[in-house]
Amino acid sequence: MTYSPQIGAENAVRRVVIVGGGTAGWMCAAAIGSVLSKLGLSITLVESDAIGTVGVGEATLPHIRFFNQKLGIDENALMAATQATYKLGIEFKNWGNIDESYIHPFGDFGVPINRVPFHHYITRAIQSGQNIDLDEYSLPVMAARRGKFTLPSMDMSSVMSTYGYAYQFDATLYARFLRKFSEDKGVIRQEGKVTSVAQDPESGFITSVTLESGTQIDGDIFVDCTGFRGLLIEQTLNVDFDDWSEYLPCNRAVTVGSEPIGPAGPYTRATAKSAGWQWRIPLQHRIGNGYVYASDYISDDEAAASLLEDVDGPLRGEPRHLRFKSGARKASWNKNCVAIGLSGGFLEPLESTGIYLIQEAITNFIELFPSRDCPDPERDEYNRIMDLSFERVRDFLILHYVATQRTDSAFWRYCKDMSIPDSLQHKMDLFKSSGRVVSYELGAFKFPSWLAVYYGQGIVPRNIDPVSAHMPETALPGELSRLKNMISGAVNKMPNHTDYIAENCAADPSEVM
C-alpha cells in the first residue's frame, strides 16, 4: 500500500491575501506566516491608512498566551512593547444590583471534596446562615483585590497553580508588534484601499482585489479582516449576519484614555450604568475607558457626558464614538474567503472575547488549512466550530444582563425580562435548582466562570448537592476557613502587581504614545 495523501502541487495554495491590518489582520499574518512557514506561501496584507482600525480591544483572555507562545514570542518583550499589565479577571460592579461587586477570575473556587464541587459547600454555608464571601475562596480574586501578581506555579498541588492570567494592553501597539514580527517572516504589507474585487464567474471564488492605485493583487485564499465593513464576506459574497441585538442590546461605545492615578490593578473593571456599562482597563501608561451602551436608551451626547463623569483621572485626547452590532456571520468561511475578526462576527466587549474569537478562528483555519478548491469538509468543520464558539460566548454574556435585580432604568427593565435562548434558560434553571453547571467541549467559558457570575449576580442554588451532606455540619466551617487561610497566606507572599511589572516587563518610558 502506498500512502501519499498530499495535496498535489497544482492544487496547493500559494498566495494568501489578507485584507485589513487591524488586530485580526496582523494576528492572521503573524500566525500563518510562522506556523505554515514551510509551505512556501506568499502572504500579502493590504491595509488602508485612510480607513484605519477600530483601535480598541485592550483586555484579553488567558488563551492569548498560548497563541503568542506558539509563535515563539517572548512574553516580557511583548508586554513591554504594548504597555501591558497583567489581568487576573474582571470586576463587575452594580450588575446584580447597585452597590454590589464581584470578580470573575481566571481561576478556580476551591477543590472538590468527596467528588462534590466546592461551591456546594459554599451554598450550604450560606443556607445555614453563615456570612460567606465567595471572593475569599479564589486566589486570583483575592490577589486582584489586593493588587498583587506573580506567575502561577507549575506545581499542580500548590494553591498557586489554581489560576491563569491574561494581559491588558494597547491593541494598536500589539498590531504594530505583530506587523514587525510578520514582516520579519516575509509577509508583504501593501498600503492602499481596495476598491474592487474580482470573482471567478463560475465558482464565485475571489480571484483578486484591486487597490485605488490600480494595483491588482491575485490570490488563492482571501482572509477578510476588514472589520465591520466585511468588504469581501458581505459586500462581495453577500453572506448574512445573524443579528443578536435582541439579547445583547448594546450597540455603541464612546471611549477615552485617561492618566493613571494610583498603581495599575491587575484586573479590568466593568461598571453597569443606566443604559449599559463602562470599562476601565489599566495599562502601564494610561487607563482605557469606554461606555458601552444601547442607543435606544441614551443619546450619544448623554453617553459621552456620562463616560467623562466616571473617568477618574485627567483625560488623554478626545472621546471617540463607535457603532457595532452583536451577532455572528452565518458562515464565516464562504468559498475561498474566510472572515476573521469583526467581519466574522462580534460580541459586545463585556468579557473581552474579541481577540479570543480571532485566535480561535485563526487556530482552526490553520489546522484546517485547505487546498485551493476549499473542499466542503474543511469549511463545514471550521464553520461548525466557530458557530459553537460564538453561541456559547453569547449565552454567557446574556447571563450578565438577565441575572439582575435592577429595575432602576428602562434598559435594565428590558434586560431583566427579555426572552433568552432556550440553551441559556436550561443552564440557568439547572443551576438555580441544585447548582449544577452545564458542561461542553468547545467554548471559552467553563465551570468556574459560570459560577462566578451566578453567585456574583445573586443566583444561589435553592438546593445543595445531596452528596455534600456526607460532610458533617460541624466540619464545614473548619474546611472553609482552611482554604480561606491558605489563599490569604499565599496572597500575602505575592509581590505587588506594579512591582512585578517594573521588574519584568516595564515599557520603555521614551516610547509612551
Add this chain to the structure above:
Amino acid sequence: MSAAQQHIIVAAGDLSGYMAGAYLARMLPAGFKITLIRLGKLQAAELYGTAHPDIRRFNKILQINEVDFITSCNAVFRLGLTVCGFGHAPYARTFSQYGLPIDGNGFYESLLANGRSPHPADLAAYNLPAAMIAQGKFAPPADSSKPILSDFDYGYCFDPAGYADMLCKRAAKFGANVITSEDVDIDAMAGRVTLSKGQTLKADLIVDAGARQIHPDWQSWTETMPHTAYAVHRPQTDIHAKRLAPTLKASASALSLSYDLQHSSVEIKFDPSGDNEFQTGRCRVPWTGNVLRLGQSAMTILPLEANLTQIAQIDIERLIELFPPDLGAPIEREEYNRRTSDFYDRMRDFVLLHLKTAKTGGAMWDKARNLKLPKEAGYKLSLFSARGRIAVLDEETTLKDSWHAMLLGHNIVPERAGAMAMNVTPAQLESNLTRLSKFISRAVDAMPSHDDFIARHCPASKRTHE
C-alpha cells in the same frame, strides 16, 4: 431536601444494576434508603466482562481492594483491544496513544506527510501498551510522571458474577438492603415494585437495570446493527499466555469478542442461532418519571469497544453528579436525559462506523457496509476521510486515539492530512521513530510476562471459578 427518607430501588438484572446499587449506597448520604434487588441469574454477564481503566476509580470509591477484586473475579489485566478482520491486518487500540507529536505536529500527520503507513498494525513499536500486548508483558504504569512509562493505563477482563457478589457485599456495607427476587413487576405510575413472591415495595426512584420490562419508547437499531442473538462459549479452562486485550474478530460468517480470565476464557459469538436474545437500540428517554433505565434496559449495543462496564459506570456517575434534590419534578432529570442521549448516540456512531468501514468479505458485511449513517457519524467519517481529523462532539468519551486507530486500522486513509506536517523532514521522522521504538522495546524487555506478574501478585484460586 424533604425531611422524609427517600427510597431508591435498583432492580439488578445485569451488572449495571449491581454497580448502581453499590455506588448509590456509597455516595448518597443518610436520608436515602437503597434497596438492591438481585434478579435471579446475572443477565448478559459475559458482555460486561471487559473493563476500561475507569473501573479502578470506581473500585477505589467503593473501597474495593485491587488484589481482592482480581482474585475474586478471576481477572487479568487489560491494556486495550485487539481488532482482527476489519482492515487488512489486526491492530490494537490501547488506553494510550500511538507515537508522540513531532515538532508540534501530529504523529499520524507526520507519517502521512512522509508517505509512511499510518496503519496501527505497523505502529505497535511506537505504542508502549501495544508492544506489551504483542509480547504478553505487563507492569503497571510508573507512578510519577515519567513520559511514556506513566502515560498508559489498564483495566481488566474479569468475571462479572464474581464482581456482582462483591458489589452486593459493598452495597450492604454502605447500608443498602440487598434482597433477591426471581423477577419484578414495575408499576411506574404508582412507583411500586412487586417481587416474585408478591411483596410490594414503594419507591421514589426505580432503577431498572435489565428488569426486562417492555419499553414503549424503545428506538430500535436493528436496521443498522442486525445482530439478533449471541452464543457464549468457554473454550478453555486453563490459560497460559493470557491475552492482555480482548479480541474483536470479524470474519465472513461471524462477529465475535473473546477474552481470557485467569482460569478460563470466554468467547461471545454474534450469531442468529445463539441462545441469548439481543435487540440493539436504546430508550429514547432513559429516565422517565420515576423510572431510570440503566445497562441493557437503557441501551443494547454491539460491544465493539468492549466497554459496556464503562458505559454503565459513566451513567451511574452522571446520575450521582446530577442527583436531584427533589425527585418530584426535576430539571436534573432533563439534563441527565440530554447528556445520556448524546452519549449513547456517540457510542452508536463509533459502533456503526466499524460496520461501515469494515473491509471484511461476505454478504453479511456487504449489507452492513450499505447502512445509512446517522448525520453525526457521516460527518465524522467525511471529515476524517478528508483531513484525518476527528470532530469533537459533546459527551464523547471515546479517546481520540481510538478513533484514529479505528479508522486508520480499517484502511481509511485521509486525503489531505499531511499538509500541516510538511515541516517534518524524513530524517527528523526517522530519528524520532528510532528513538521511540528503542525506548519502548527496552521498557518492554524489562517487564515480566503477564502470567508471571499475575502469579506473583494476584493469582486467583482455581476452585472458586469452576
